[in-house]
Amino acid sequence: MDKQQVVMGVIGADVHAVGIRILDYAYTEAGFSVHNLGVMVSQEEFIQAAVETDAVCILVSSLYGHGELDCRGLRDKCREAGIGDILLYVGGNIVVGKQPFEEVEKRFLAMGFNRVFPPGSTPEEGIETLKKDLQISS
Amino acid sequence: MTHPVLLIDFGSTYTKITAVDTDSGTLLQTAQSFTTVETDIRDGLQNALQKADVTLEDFAAVYACSSAAGGLRMAVSGLMPDLTSKAARMAALGAGAKVVRSFSHELTQDDQEEIRAIAPDILLLCGGTDGGNRTCIEHNARVLADLDPAFPIIFAGNRSAKDTCRTILKDRNVYYCDNVLPALDTIRVEEVQQIIRAIFQKNIVRGKGLSQVNEILDRIAMPTPGAVHRALELLSGGTKNTKGWGELLGVDLGGATTDVYSMAAGDPQMANVTLKGLPEPFSKRTVEGDIGMRYSLLGVVEESGYERLAEISGLPSAQLPAMLASLDTEKAYLPSDTAFAALDAAVASEALRIAISRHTGRLEEFYTPMGRQYLQTGKDLRTVNTLIATGGALLHAKDLPAIVSRALYTESDPSLLLPETMEIWLDRNYILSAMGVLAEHDPDAALAILTKELVHVRNEQ
Numbered sequence: 001m002d003k004q005q006v007v008m009g010v011i012g013a014d015v016h017a018v019g020i021r022i023l024d025y026a027y028t029e030a031g032f033s034v035h036n037l038g039v040m041v042s043q044e045e046f047i048q049a050a051v052e053t054d055a056v057c058i059l060v061s062s063l064y065g066h067g068e069l070d071c072r073g074l075r076d077k078c079r080e081a082g083i084g085d086i087l088l089y090v091g092g093n094i095v096v097g098k099q100p101f102e103e104v105e106k107r108f109l110a111m112g113f114n115r116v117f118p119p120g121s122t123p124e125e126g127i128e129t130l131k132k133d134l135q136i137s138s
Numbered sequence: 139m140t141h142p143v144l145l146i147d148f149g150s151t152y153t154k155i156t157a158v159d160t161d162s163g164t165l166l167q168t169a170q171s172f173t174t175v176e177t178d179i180r181d182g183l184q185n186a187l188q189k190a191d192v193t194l195e196d197f198a199a200v201y202a203c204s205s206a207a208g209g210l211r212m213a214v215s216g217l218m219p220d221l222t223s224k225a226a227r228m229a230a231l232g233a234g235a236k237v238v239r240s241f242s243h244e245l246t247q248d249d250q251e252e253i254r255a256i257a258p259d260i261l262l263l264c265g266g267t268d269g270g271n272r273t274c275i276e277h278n279a280r281v282l283a284d285l286d287p288a289f290p291i292i293f294a295g296n297r298s299a300k301d302t303c304r305t306i307l308k309d310r311n312v313y314y315c316d317n318v319l320p321a322l323d324t325i326r327v328e329e330v331q332q333i334i335r336a337i338f339q340k341n342i343v344r345g346k347g348l349s350q351v352n353e354i355l356d357r358i359a360m361p362t363p364g365a366v367h368r369a370l371e372l373l374s375g376g377t378k379n380t381k382g383w384g385e386l387l388g389v390d391l392g393g394a395t396t397d398v399y400s401m402a403a404g405d406p407q408m409a410n411v412t413l414k415g416l417p418e419p420f421s422k423r424t425v426e427g428d429i430g431m432r433y434s435l436l437g438v439v440e441e442s443g444y445e446r447l448a449e450i451s452g453l454p455s456a457q458l459p460a461m462l463a464s465l466d467t468e469k470a471y472l473p474s475d476t477a478f479a480a481l482d483a484a485v486a487s488e489a490l491r492i493a494i495s496r497h498t499g500r501l502e503e504f505y506t507p508m509g510r511q512y513l514q515t516g517k518d519l520r521t522v523n524t525l526i527a528t529g530g531a532l533l534h535a536k537d538l539p540a541i542v543s544r545a546l547y548t549e550s551d552p553s554l555l556l557p558e559t560m561e562i563w564l565d566r567n568y569i570l571s572a573m574g575v576l577a578e579h580d581p582d583a584a585l586a587i588l589t590k591e592l593v594h595v596r597n598e599q
Binding site (some may be wrong): 002003005013014015033035037038039040045048049051052053054055063064066 | 217218220221222266267269271272298319321322323410412414506507510511513595597
């Protein structure tokens, strides 16, 4: 069976290049086929890549505080592109300043994300969650 | 000792012959006559041979390329317009094909009808990265499975869909090769291009009224634009024995289309530039079907506008519509008076600017919380400073550096990554396609002849 495909990248005008490479490495090691779009990725790029690769999950990284604005509307665009059911994960420093994570999580879940990861989450947490969501036994 | 070789280019209008001596690496002579594909293609060839006062028996070897009877007409199909469709298009263009139609997503019944009507010489079927989407290409294979004209299909899509497609397309003539876009950051055009060339040699020549020539020469090796491409690759990369010229641009300004070739990596030149979009092959060809000197004259006018053409030509803009209309009706017109010559030069200049600009990459500037950042799509050609020019309008141009000057990088549009300077080398004797064909057999001789025959056009100022 083919490996499960995932698309990842740093959204918006964010150029934090290191974390995404660590995630790329970790998810590849965990058995996923990773399509790392790098930094400054637009919503359209995520979606085009996900359609072409038949990805099971889009992992959105954001570290510069503007993630909320950048992520708005992503789920609707996925629906338009025929991949409305795809898993959407987001993590990093996704909002401005220090806000209670529960509230942040709520807002991103309302935007259509399936999983929201607070600052300091390890790659392994994401991988375990993804395997659970995909019902892959590890 | 001499080893005379004859190269023939069965063009859409002219059949050109180029006689060379490969032992000394010299051009012996060239001649041309009208292509006679409607009657017997051998007639045009005979006329050209007579002009040069030679016969085929005078040569140790005869090789040919062809763009007669519409050239190599291909349709391509992919999934996303900017991903596999674009990769498929790049692969076909790079092989010297004319991409008559490019499809994205699942083919509809209307598309099926359209393909039937187009009856392409080859259809390139792509879609999905390896392990990626397979529903699209499998659907498209079903649409193609019982389509009437039995044109060959090249499968170069998601490898996971290959077996299913093999079953769906079992009654068709299909060539299977590696995915043109195995991953989003990897484009693989070489194998597809080899197969396109093999099909061209085997099938297409026969279907184009060219079979008569098969009796008199070994085979027609490739489509003419493919031969020009090969010549430029040779010139850029060199041979085992001789160093090439390095990165360069080529432009073929014709009556109906303008072809632009770049042999250049085009990588970002600064640290804060992020490369976006599909990776582009080092050796890339684009074709502008709406940009040309006669048949596509109005395409140039549409994009450029009367005001700009008036400014470049120095003619009053009120005169231009009538003059351009007469050029549009008189396809074979060669400018004899100064006003028309000035207009022709202005059109050539704009055609080059438009075609080279479309081929070239762009840089977008963003102000981010981390300072100024840039996104680059396509190739940065600013440091590429060699231009190989071919095509009638450029061959006869009076002031080529002035014509080329509008296709250079300018501060007024810093986002367009055009070359900053260009040294122009003119294909005075129209030998590029011939040398591309020769390169397959004797690359050293072809490179030596190119180096001798390309003329350096210096700026007059």
